[in-house]
Amino acid sequence: MTSGPANVISIDDYALRHIRHRARQLARTEGFTAQDIEDIQQDLIMDLLERLSKFDATKATCNMFVTSIIDRKVAAFIRDRNCKKRNPRREECSLNECIDDGEGGSIERIQTIAANSNQETTDLALDVEAVINRLSDDLRRLCELLKTNSIADTARAMGVPRTTLYTYIRQLRKVFKAAGLQNYLAGRSSFCLRAR
Numbered sequence: 001m002t003s004g005p006a007n008v009i010s011i012d013d014y015a016l017r018h019i020r021h022r023a024r025q026l027a028r029t030e031g032f033t034a035q036d037i038e039d040i041q042q043d044l045i046m047d048l049l050e051r052l053s054k055f056d057a058t059k060a061t062c063n064m065f066v067t068s069i070i071d072r073k074v075a076a077f078i079r080d081r082n083c084k085k086r087n088p089r090r091e092e093c094s095l096n097e098c099i100d101d102g103e104g105g106s107i108e109r110i111q112t113i114a115a116n117s118n119q120e121t122t123d124l125a126l127d128v129e130a131v132i133n134r135l136s137d138d139l140r141r142l143c144e145l146l147k148t149n150s151i152a153d154t155a156r157a158m159g160v161p162r163t164t165l166y167t168y169i170r171q172l173r174k175v176f177k178a179a180g181l182q183n184y185l186a187g188r189s190s191f192c193l194r195a196r
Contacts, residue, residue, distance in 0.1 A: 031081040
């Protein structure tokens with residue numbers, strides 16, 4: 001990103017390279033094709049142009065800002081594409097509709113959703129606790145710290161560099177994945193770091 005007269009910020013070579021790179025990457029994922037690359041690049045450029053005015057040099061470098069904006073937009077593309085892939089033939093129904101409860105009575109549909117959700121949450125909590133209990137002391141401490149702290153704060157608390165912490169996080173991801181809990185990690189921002 002470069003600054004011109006009156007502190008006007010424009011897209012530089014770094015931003016264009018990153019946009020081209022991410023567009024090509026995205027085109028290789030399910031739901032996108034090579035024919036989408038040009039459209040993806042244009043959308044990424046437009047999104048970045050709309051957000052340039054929010055750049056604050058006291059909070060991030062130009063390249064960090066650009067990378068963050070582009071990567072968020074790519075994530076939004078993927079999320080939107082996944083929403084469109086959901087079954088459009090699903091029945092629409094009222095959550096207040098009474099349905100058979102399986103015991104000769106009736107129950108509102110929303111009550112079955114809440115019951116299933118509560119059971120799934122309980123099962124997940126027990127599964128996660130079992131995995132954490134099998135971890136080494138260092139990895140267990142890491143899990144506890146990441147529940148409430150940022151990566152930087154966790155690294156400081158553990159007295160290790162961030163690069164070492166990323167290695168530990170990759171180990172955690174492998175353990176959770178082996179236990180079939182990769183979906184749990186997808187919802188945890190601290191664990192959602194891509195392997196570096």
